[in-house]
Amino acid sequence: MPLLKVEGLSKSFGGLQAVSGVSFQVAEGEILGLIGPNGSGKTTVLNLITGFLQPNAGAIWFCDENVVNLPRHQICRRGIARTFQLTKPFLNITALENVLVGRMYGRQPAPSRKAAEEESLALLERVGLGDKAHSLVKDLSLMQRKKVELARALAAKPKLLLLDEIMAGLNPAEVDDAMHLIREIRSWNITLIVVEHIVKAILGLCDRVVVLNMGEKIAEGAPQEIVHDPHVIEVYLGKVYA
């Protein structure tokens, strides 16, 4: 049984068909890559799965329940958490308090504030922000804010975690760290959907890749197959190279 099953998902904004008839599945424990050129509908798919947008058609089955039309906080409590491509941290409170929100709400809220604080601190340390726990997030850099968002999403104890371009802007060494961290997250029994542009990360991390172009799924398979798929190459580089 797949953890997540997306069936015939469509979403249009006015005349623009952002996502049309996209279907795919994610098995438990998998890391699924979601790639495609800019504007291909990757973030829209994440927004649809997390209830930030309502689809015009299609179904999203999570643990055998159709989560379409569920309010966002209910979707989180069922076990789907996310980060944002354009970060949305709680700016005027500390990094620790940001993570606390995830830990005190989310899927399995901590029984007490003390426990929640300890676990949140541990998560911040794991993403490398232990020393910034008591800083206001508005005083942190963009990269640090992304880490806060990741820790915050993990604190919600998701079964499925959606990462939206979390590695954008990282240098090669930082990408390696991030890949290591994502593998570790998987070892915590968390399934992942990763939207990413960095080829190295996609090849090195993902078990399977779904390729979108102009809102449609154009390919799906193991990363090695995908990078040799003529259709995918055409979409990224033009017909000459395909």
Next chain:
Amino acid sequence: MSRRDIAFIISTLIAAAALAVVPTITTKESVINLLVLVYIYVMMASSWNIIGGIAGQVNLGHAAFFGLGSLVSRILWTKGWPLSISLILGALVPVAFALLIGAPSFKLRGVYFAIGTLAMAQILFITTRNLFPMISSLPTEALSTYSLAPRYYMALGMTLLTVLVVFWLSRSRWGLGMVAVREETSAAESLGVSALQHKLLALCLSALFAGLAGGVFAYYSAGYYLFFPFFPTWTFDAVMATYIGGTGTVIGPIIGAVFYVLVKEILALRFVELHPFIFGTLFILVVLFLPGGMIQIWSRLRRLLVRKSTLAPSAAKEEQVPETNMVHDRPAVE
């Protein structure tokens, strides 16, 4: 509870105990009257702060809750109901009203909640002015036995209750969720926080304590026009006191209300009609240059001192400035 939390509760209780002694050492009615006014303003600012400061939803109809609370309490009490029941109902009716207006208006985003609450309060103000144009006076036998002391203790007790509940809220899971909703509603929801529930709870608590303040006013006043507590100035006074003191914090609205009442009394004596203008200017200056309110002066000073001490080679020990849970430098109105 942290040491700072315990220190806050203890100092609050000590302050309340000290204030409780005041009627025994002074017989000046003007002092007692001024303090009762301060208490009512602390309740109004602190209760506005729950929805406006902590949950970040700008409510411009706070006078409606205050007015409803005083109206219900006063009518029931002067009709012979027990004072306690009159006050409780005076607090609960505004809560019911808050639910009635909150449920639909929180579906709206942005400025509509502010406009909606302002319109709702004005409608109530005009309606009560038409329905109850008369002065509500205490019956003569009640007037002859009128005593300030029980009013004073009632106001002090209710203020203490308000402050302690706001303090508890600010340290609770619910308070954290409200702050998350204020800071970034959609991110809060993506972490499992129900924005609607948190906004509604904040509005209901806010209405509860504003209604209670109305009840205190009804019990305290010998005679007043029943529509007087519905005046929009009650809203704006509460908003300004909160901002001047420091919105979103527990102590800010208290400091702001004390400062506001005292300065207002002095200005009203000297300039009579000019004081709203002075307060308007002060409000604008605070929002522009000190968006964290008066308590921001304190945290800025501390940061400066810490920076100096860490710069000085002799003071090698690094001290981190602990940030209060709710302090934020950004005004809730944008």
